[in-house]
Amino acid sequence: MVSNAGSPTLHMKAEMAVALTGITKRFGAFVANDGIDLAVRRGEIHAIIGENGAGKTTLMNILFGLLQPDEGSIRLNGEETVVTDPAVAIKAGLGMVHQHFKLVPSLSVADNVFLGMEIRRHGMIDHAAQIARTRELSKRFGLQVDPTERVGLLSVGIEQRIEILKVLVRGARTIILDEPTAVLTPQESRELFQTLRSFVAEGMTVIFISHHLEEVMEVSDTVTVLRNGKKVATRPTAELNKDELVRMMVGREVSFDRRPRTPSRGDVVLDVKELWARDDRRLPALRDVSFAVRSGEVVGIAGVAGNGQTELAEVLSGLRPASHGSARLKGRDLATLSPREIREAGLAHVPGDRMVRGVDRNASIAANMLMGRQHRAPWSSSGVLNWTAISQNASRLIKDFDIRAQGPGDAVKRLSGGNIQKVVLAREFTNGADFLLIDQPTRGVDIGAQEAIHDEIMRQRAAGRAILLISVQLDELAALADRILVMFNGRIMGEVAGDGADEDRIGMMMAGVAAPERAAEPA
Amino acid sequence: MEILDKLVNVALIAATLRTTAPILLVALGGSFTTKAGIFNIGLEGQMLVGAFFAVIGSIWTGSAFAGVACGVAAALVFALVFAVLVVSFRANEVVVGLALNILAGGMTISLMKAIFGTRGSIVGHGIVGLPKVQLPGARAVLGSWAPLISGFTPIVYVAFIAVPLLVLFYNRTRLGLYIRVVGEKPEAAEALGISITRVRYIASLLCGLLAGLAGAHLSLGYITMFTENMSSGRGFMAVAILIFSNGDPLKVLAGCLLFGFADAFSLRLQTFGYPSYLVLTVPYVVALTALFALSYRARPKVITETLASMQRLLSTDKNIGPDGKHPS
Numbered sequence: 001m002v003s004n005a006g007s008p009t010l011h012m013k014a015e016m017a018v019a020l021t022g023i024t025k026r027f028g029a030f031v032a033n034d035g036i037d038l039a040v041r042r043g044e045i046h047a048i049i050g051e052n053g054a055g056k057t058t059l060m061n062i063l064f065g066l067l068q069p070d071e072g073s074i075r076l077n078g079e080e081t082v083v084t085d086p087a088v089a090i091k092a093g094l095g096m097v098h099q100h101f102k103l104v105p106s107l108s109v110a111d112n113v114f115l116g117m118e119i120r121r122h123g124m125i126d127h128a129a130q131i132a133r134t135r136e137l138s139k140r141f142g143l144q145v146d147p148t149e150r151v152g153l154l155s156v157g158i159e160q161r162i163e164i165l166k167v168l169v170r171g172a173r174t175i176i177l178d179e180p181t182a183v184l185t186p187q188e189s190r191e192l193f194q195t196l197r198s199f200v201a202e203g204m205t206v207i208f209i210s211h212h213l214e215e216v217m218e219v220s221d222t223v224t225v226l227r228n229g230k231k232v233a234t235r236p237t238a239e240l241n242k243d244e245l246v247r248m249m250v251g252r253e254v255s256f257d258r259r260p261r262t263p264s265r266g267d268v269v270l271d272v273k274e275l276w277a278r279d280d281r282r283l284p285a286l287r288d289v290s291f292a293v294r295s296g297e298v299v300g301i302a303g304v305a306g307n308g309q310t311e312l313a314e315v316l317s318g319l320r321p322a323s324h325g326s327a328r329l330k331g332r333d334l335a336t337l338s339p340r341e342i343r344e345a346g347l348a349h350v351p352g353d354r355m356v357r358g359v360d361r362n363a364s365i366a367a368n369m370l371m372g373r374q375h376r377a378p379w380s381s382s383g384v385l386n387w388t389a390i391s392q393n394a395s396r397l398i399k400d401f402d403i404r405a406q407g408p409g410d411a412v413k414r415l416s417g418g419n420i421q422k423v424v425l426a427r428e429f430t431n432g433a434d435f436l437l438i439d440q441p442t443r444g445v446d447i448g449a450q451e452a453i454h455d456e457i458m459r460q461r462a463a464g465r466a467i468l469l470i471s472v473q474l475d476e477l478a479a480l481a482d483r484i485l486v487m488f489n490g491r492i493m494g495e496v497a498g499d500g501a502d503e504d505r506i507g508m509m510m511a512g513v514a515a516p517e518r519a520a521e522p523a
Numbered sequence: 524m525e526i527l528d529k530l531v532n533v534a535l536i537a538a539t540l541r542t543t544a545p546i547l548l549v550a551l552g553g554s555f556t557t558k559a560g561i562f563n564i565g566l567e568g569q570m571l572v573g574a575f576f577a578v579i580g581s582i583w584t585g586s587a588f589a590g591v592a593c594g595v596a597a598a599l600v601f602a603l604v605f606a607v608l609v610v611s612f613r614a615n616e617v618v619v620g621l622a623l624n625i626l627a628g629g630m631t632i633s634l635m636k637a638i639f640g641t642r643g644s645i646v647g648h649g650i651v652g653l654p655k656v657q658l659p660g661a662r663a664v665l666g667s668w669a670p671l672i673s674g675f676t677p678i679v680y681v682a683f684i685a686v687p688l689l690v691l692f693y694n695r696t697r698l699g700l701y702i703r704v705v706g707e708k709p710e711a712a713e714a715l716g717i718s719i720t721r722v723r724y725i726a727s728l729l730c731g732l733l734a735g736l737a738g739a740h741l742s743l744g745y746i747t748m749f750t751e752n753m754s755s756g757r758g759f760m761a762v763a764i765l766i767f768s769n770g771d772p773l774k775v776l777a778g779c780l781l782f783g784f785a786d787a788f789s790l791r792l793q794t795f796g797y798p799s800y801l802v803l804t805v806p807y808v809v810a811l812t813a814l815f816a817l818s819y820r821a822r823p824k825v826i827t828e829t830l831a832s833m834q835r836l837l838s839t840d841k842n843i844g845p846d847g848k849h850p851s
Contacts, residue, residue, distance in 0.1 A: 087716050102711035104704050115704060116715035124695040 015078060017042040017174045017205040018063065018094075023072035025058055032058040033069070034229040040174070040222075045196055045206040047216040047237070050226035050249055054446075056209045057099070059226070060176050064096045065089045076174075095172025097163045099179045105152030109145050110134040113165045137168055141195050155306065157188040164195070174205040181215055182443065185306075185472065193219045211249070211446050213242050225249055249447060258479050258499065259458050266295030269346075269435050269466035270316070275325035277315050285311035287490040288325070293466040295434065298457065300481030300498060301470040303510055308490035309470045310352060313439045316468070317349045318342040319357075329435055343372060348428040350421075352439035352470065358424040359412045366394035366408035369427045397426040402452060418445040425453060429460060436460055439470045454480060474506060486510055535787055537670040541745060542790075543783025544679040545570070545737040550761035550775045551685050552733030557770035558693065559726035560706030564620030565605050566734055567758025568627030573598040573738020575631040578650055578749040579638070587651045587743055591678070594742070595735030601627065602731025610723045624758075632751055644750035652747035653677060653740075678740040685733070689772035702726050734758070760810060778810065785809035 018040040025033040033055045040046045048056050061067040063074065065083035074081050076092040083089050086096075103112050110130040119129045134147035143161040145154075151162065160180060167175055177196075181189045196206050196219060210216050216223055216237070223240060225232040225248040232248045270293040279285035285308045293299045301309055314320035316327055318339035327334045329345050337345060351357035359368045370390050373379055378389045394408035401422045405415055412420055425441065438457065442450040457480055461467055471477050477484050481498035486509035493509035496502060549570050556563035573594040580593025601623055608614040632642070639645055653676040661673035692699040705712045705722045712719055737757075742749045760782055768774030785806035792802045 085716075086714070090716075098714070102708065102714045104708045104711050106703070106707055107700075111700065115700070115711070116717055118697050118700065120697065124691075125697060125700065127695075 015042050016040060016075065017077060018207070019075040019078075020059070020063065021073050021075070023059060023062055023069045023074075025055075025062060025067060025069050031229050033062065035072070036226070036229075036231045038224055038231070039234070040205060040207055042205050043200055043203050044221040045200055045208055045219055047208045047210055047220035047223045048226060049210055049213075049216050049223055049245065050446075054226040054249075055229040056226055057178055058229075060096065060178060060207070060209060063089070064094060064176060090170055090172070093171065093173040094176065095167030095170060095174070096176040097160065097167060097178065097180060099182065101156075101159045101163050103151045103159055103162060105150070107151060108147065109149050109151060109154075109162055109165075110147040112151050112162055113147070113169055115166070117170065133169070134165060137165055141168070141198050142191065143195055144191075156183045157185065160184065160188075160192070172204075174207065175199060176207045176209070178209045179211075180208065181210065181212060189215065213245055213447075216245070217242060259454065261458070261461065261482075264296035264461075264464070266297075266464060266466075268292045269295050269330055270468065271326075271328045271331075272316075273326050273328075275312075275315065275327055276323045277311050277320055278323055279311055284323075285490050286315065286322075289487075289490070289492055290325075291485055291492065293435065293468050295466045296461060296464045297482045298461050298467040298469055298480050298498070300477035300484040301468065301487055302474060302477050302484050302506055303472070303487035307487045307510075309439070309487055311490075312487075313349070313352060313437060313470060316342075316437055317347060317351075340372075343431075343433070346434040348431055348433035348436045350424055350428050350436070350438045350441055352443070354417075354421055354424050359420055361413035362411060364409050364411055365398065365403070365405055365415075365423055366391050368412050368423050369394045369397055369408075371427065373431060397430065401426040401456075402449075418449040421445050421453070422449060425456060429456060434465060436465050436467045437470075438467060440472065441469070442471075442473070442476060450476075474501075477501070533668060533670055535791060537674075538787035538790065539780065539784045540671070540683070541675065541679060541783075542786040543779050544675075544682040545740045545744070546757045546761055546764075546782055547776065547779040548678070548682045548685070548737035548740065549734045549758055550764050550779055551682070551689055551772060552730040552737065553761050553765045554689065554768075554770040554772060554775055555702060555726040555729040555733075556723075557765045558706045559702045559723050560709065561609060561723060561727065562616050562620075563605070563727070563730060564617055564759075564762055565601065565623040566620075566730070566761050567754050567756070568620075568624035569598040569601045569605075569731055569734035570738040570741070570754040570758045571624075571627040571631060571752070572601055573735035574742040574753050575634070575738075575749055577735075577739035578645055578742045578747075579634075581651045581743055581747075582648050585649065585651060587653045590651065590743055591653070591736065591739040594739035595732055598735025598738060599728060599731040602727045602734070605731075606724045606727035610720055610727065628752055631749075635749070635751070642751070644748055646748045650743070650747045652745075653743045656680065676740065676744045678736055678744060681736065682740075686772050686776045693772070698722075698725065756807070760807065763811065778813075781813050782806055782810040 016039050018038065020036060020038040023033050023036045023038075024031070036055070036059055038048075038059070048059070050056050058067065062069045063083065065086045065088055068084075074083055076083075076089075076094065079092075081088065081092055083092075089096075104115065107115070110127065110133075113134050114130045119126045119133065121129070131147040134145070137143070138145050138147070138161070141164075143165060145158055145161050145165070151159065154162075160183065164175070180192060184192060193215075196208070199206055208216075208220060217240070220237045222234060223237050223245065224234040225245070227249060272292065273290050275286055275289040276284060277286040287308075289308070289312065291299065301312065303309055311320060315322050316334065318334060318337060318341075322335060329342065329347060332345050334342055343349070355361060360371070366387075367390075370379055370385075374385065378386060379393075380386055391408045397403070398405060398408060403415070403419050403422045403426065405419060412423060415423070421441065428436070441453050441457065445453065454476070457467065457469065469477065469481060478498060478501045481501075484496045484498055484501055484506065486493045486496065486506055488510060496506055549566050552569075553563050553566050575594075576597035577590045577594030579590075581587055581590025583593075584590065605619055605623055608619045609616045635645060636642060639648065655674050655676055658673040661669040665671070693703060701712065701717050701722050702725075704717065705719050705726075709719050712722070738754065741753055761779075764775055764778035764782070768778055789802045789805035792805065793799055
């Protein structure tokens with residue numbers, strides 16, 4: 001670690017850790033960054049906020065040397081620098097924690113932290129010294145990890161801590177975090193914020209990319225808002241409120257209020273009884289789960305990630321066997337059906353991890369929208385695909401769902417996260433299924449798109465679909481769900497009415513405390 | 524019992540170590556490429572040119588060790604060509620590996636014809652074989668068990684000493700670590716400024732080095748001759764062992780010992796007058812069966828899932844649980 005020379009001088013013209021001037025980056029005709037200026041003071045937490053596709057990640061990749069700007073200049077610690085590759089940035093004291101972690105599963109935490117700059121003695125890697133050093137750093141910044149553990153066995157939250165340790169060990173004084181909370185539980189996010197504050201307390205600088213308003217308001221000193229590749233403003237956080245921030249981000253008002261609805265209660269579509277299932281480690285992940293979803297209602301599943309929600313979604317979609325109990329979709333036992341048969345029986349599935357189970361990144365939008373119905377007319381006849389129909393349908397869906405893309409032939413991997421999610425939604429919501437299994441529909445999706453997705457879910461409800469909505473975002477559930485079931489450790493701890501949902505009570509159940517008995521909530 | 528005694532004795536174990544050595548060396552070579560994330564099917568060819576040029580070098584220089592050096596150099600050239608095509612030009616590794624194997628086979632035959640005017644094999648011509656190392660004191664200490672550690676050619680010792688060295692290499696050296704990282708998570712290596720290209724070149728060349736030694740052992744070790752297609756599938760066997768062992772040196776050793784034992788055992792069986800065609804299949808059958816048995820438990824999730832869902836599809840029998848098992 002480099003020691004901070006002298007006390008940080010925080011008067012008006014405090015030294016800039018990072019100053020970008022007139023950064024422009026084009027990908028073909030698409031301008032990702034358009035003349036962006038950004039000044040980050042030393043010793044502050046600077047949030048960069050904007051919708052998906054606003055150019056946040058591109059800008060940070062330019063700063064870190066992963067992309068070269070077409071125009072503009074970069075000053076690091078007051079010095080004009082051409083950041084030809086990440087090595088230059090690292091040397092200048094920059095460190096970046098990417099959205100997708102780059103850790104080696106078979107290596108220990110310490111080995112991962114020191115990868116590329118191993119401590120060696122007599123030409124051999126000194127594991128003991130690396131472990132000691134990792135332990136020391138993790139203590140100092142409150143990043144709890146066991147340095148000897150194999151990374152492959154750890155959770156995403158801990159993987160992020162390892163990525164941060166990696167950056168620290170390389171002597172970073174300015175740390176860039178790209179959407180760090182997207183993969184974290186609320187508890188982990190709070191711990192991360194503590195860590196970020198401890199960095200600033202040591203005179204370090206943090207650049208924090210997010211589209212989560214509340215986080216930004218909570219943790220940052222300064223906010224820079226990007227929209228459509230342009231900078232809207234840079235303002236001290238204290239002078240802002242959420243409404244202003246939203247307006248700057250999306251250029252229009254957005255509310256997260258409870259969606260109005262007409263009560264509707266149809267027949268039971270999904271009936272889950274005493275369901276048990278094991279996770280990949282063969283440990284019980286679902287314990288005695290029973291509930292029903294009726295047509296025309298949205299049932300929410302709340303809970304901290306990793307409490308059985310993933311396994312529940314997998315069992316319901318036929319991807320994981322149940323070990324006991326039953327799940328019936330319109331009376332048909334799912335255990336006897338293959339995933340395809342379940343879909344044909346009336347399931348639409350928006351998977352929690354869209355990159356793994358939602359799309360084929362390398363395929364076109366049209367092909368992705370076709371998946372799962374390729375064997376049906378009008379998309380194919382006698383085993384031959386009708387690309388005209390497929391392509392027309394994709395164009396229509398791109399328009400209906402406001403997907404920002406050049407056309408149906410665009411590869412999905414070129415889209416931003418929110419637009420990829422819209423591709424999945426467009427496919428799943430239009431296949432006429434009676435039961436919609438929706439897992440984290442707005443994870444990593446910008447506010448404008450969140451609104452659109454919520455609107456669409458409510459339209460599906462009004463159309464009489466039965467909807468199971470799994471989300472780690474309470475406000476999302478409170479806005480959409482008719483009833484909220486809270487999961488903890490594979491069990492359903494209790495049920496709360498969506499209307500006027502009591503967050504404290506849900507919070508207690510999410511933490512595994514049985515909610516105090518109250519009069520049965522009318523569903 | 525008598526037959527068993529005849530079959531299994533010190534000589535058999537010593538023979539096992541001898542027959543294990545070449546496949547162990549070539550598999551350890553392949554461990555470098557496997558760990559670095561390259562599926563190197565070209566081991567067979569590298570071994571074959573190693574064997575051929577070891578003989579040529581031995582004849583030219585009159586020295587066995589210079590012969591080994593020639594063999595290694597030839598294998599390195601093949602390894603380099605492989606690396607250039609696969610690493611730099613991103614050609615398909617299976618296609619390149621197969622092409623080089625075919626080239627090695629054809630090239631050795633043509634060169635044999637051109638230089639010696641014969642087909643089939645090179646015998647005599649002043650080929651100098653590798654000396655056998657008699658460890659001083661081995662006989663005094665171990666008595667009749669001495670052949671277990673003494674009297675092998677240097678390459679046999681190299682092969683077995685290489686196993687612990689490789690374990691150390693992968694766990695404690697920077698290059699070893701980088702090779703593993705490049706194979707397991709190239710994007711991590713890239714992000715940390717580790718050159719994937721460089722590491723893969725080094726791994727390919729290290730592979731060529733050991734494959735060349737293995738080849739030299741074939742032609743200058745216990746028999747001093749070169750015959751057409753003398754590597755006889757050992758390179759492919761090594762590839763199989765590598766797939767099942769994931770390139771871990773100790774597992775590679777176990778797989779190779781098993782193969783070596785079966786090989787030595789089958790040679791023994793030949794003396795009992797069993798049809799040689801059947802006998803020659805023994806090592807391959809044994810090794811494959813054992814590898815399959817070993818890997819069945821650790822079979823990839825994809826296969827497990829597929830099997831489970833196939834079972835589900837095929838059975839309308841409600842007694843089969845969703846995890847594909849009959850509840851007992």
